[in-house]
Amino acid sequence: MTGLFLVFLPGAVQGLTSVILGQPLDTAKTRMQTSGPQADCTMYKTMCSMVRHEGVCSLYRGTGPPLLMMVAKRSLQYAVWDLIRGNKDSAKLTTVDSAPMCRESFAPSLSSSALQIRCLLMRVGQWLRESPFLSGACAGASGTLIGCPLHVIKLRTQYSTREMTRNAWTCAVEIFRAEGVRGYFHGFRYHLMKDTSFAGCYLGLYDITRQYLQNSCASFTNTTQSATGVRGVLPGGWTFAAGCMASMVTWVLLYPLDTIKTVVQARRLDGRAVFALLQTKPLISMYSGLSASLLRAGPVSGISMVAYERVKGCVDGWHRGKAG
Template sequence: MDGKRPFQSLFNTSAINESLRQNKAVVCAITASYVSTFAGYPLDSLKSRLQTSRNPISVPRLAARVFQEEGIKGFYRGLWIPLFTISFVRAASFTIYNGTKDYLHQRNIVNRNNLIDVASAGGLGGAMAGALISFGSAPFELVKVRRQLEYSIAESKGIRLEKPPSTSQAVVDIVRTNGIKGLYNGFRLHLLRDTSGTALYFLEYDGMRHMLGRLPSGEQGPTPSWLPIPQSIVPFFCGSLSGVSSWALIYPLDVVKTKVQTRALAGERKRGVFETFHRLIRGPDPNNPRPFMAGIARIYRGLGISALRSITTHGLLWTFFDIVAGYIDRLPPPDEVFDNQRLV
């Protein structure tokens, strides 16, 4: 029986290593996403509250109020939703993104050595991933918004909330009030935001990585002389910069989406996208419109905390993605494992 153990160990190790190699993108995406999501979720929660707040409030004051009224749990309310879905969303997103790029490269539609081609392939792959994933992620994000804004939604209904409902209760309440289609409130905005945002994000990331010395094989080469930063921080640098810049461009769309969804969840009168956007910019009183620059400041409320969240989550995402990818690349091939086991 003891003689079978080395063979059994060999079989398990080889099978696991081969499985990791074949599913490299999925494994890297899932692992990195859990770390980045947990680290950035409190900032995402504050961002949603700032977007829907009727009166301007500083981030430290809002954070203090959340802590006083809801405790640490208030910052992580709804965390299980993205943690539960992140494995599916990230795995599917990176599969579609990489699959689209591989399709373009294999048919010589784009050139791996050309900056415009590399960036365009990343943007197209991102657009495909964002559009397809949005059909599955929209209900989960709506429930996440509901969980993050339980107290403000209850306040708009004139209800004093002593204890917020659980995630399952929130889902039941949405379906009971608006039916299954209620889970897709604001879907068109969600689709537009995810398609355009993910396209911009991957276009910028792949373009920057190419400029900073990533080789066609995917490995990081020497950085250029005009930006001599350590190779180890290139993923964090590119991930943070592409996350912040792409998010800033689509931020007004996300504000409108959150506002539309919040009104729907609160049972208030439905407003169109353009009406919602106009009211956010010019205010609710047409006879006394808000100054234009004040309206722009209103539409970008929460961008600072959102930028910090993007730096944290996307920087960590690509850093851990590359770390896990490097670990998988260094796994010994099956024959090397066999030799080591036999020598032992």
């Protein structure tokens, strides 16, 4: 039971850290994207207007759902990512000649069709392990079922003022009364696209940047290990830089997709309304609130990845100690 808990712990810590640090900026971003109450042309003016008219607590409206969402969602996503990527080196050794292995090892017990399926799954697994972007996309998709309902609640709470809905919990009840369970999955396909593309891009860029910095550390010290003396571990500052850079690049590239998803879920739009929105709104308007996202995404992602790597290092050390 302890081992299962530790598998999900690094991702849970990453999600918890990102919510605590980034919630005020995320609330301002939502208001700007959806042209909600107190929304202004800049993040700073939006936050000031919200504090002036609704109080400081308005910046933390809807904190409950994202806290639950990020802890549950990130724990699952990072566990899946670690599972796919964790045995990359050993997978390369065991799958170099996977087709002959399939024929020799499983031929006595499997039929021809079952053997083909088994070999196909092995090749897909190898393909995912080879690309950090594909493994990141799979990890992102795995958390959508958890993330979508809580994200809908969070966005509608952030979009509204206290006079419209008291808090996230009353908002959840109102959604259920008005739309039923389906209301929590409004915009699911857009959410799935966003989660898959964002996680694929972010985790892929993070992994590549981290590997580059790790190799740089090794070249600086003329060893096969990192500057910390432990293989696979980077100094905190370099991990922060990798997480910060990957997150900011991802948001700049894919921000319009997040804007579409946010507007659909906050305003309860259907497919035709989304199409009309894309026709009437200029592309630049899809980047409304980008400054808030970058200010939040860069430092917050950097710090949260430092927390993730530190906790994961402790968990890996615990597993090695238990195995030894």
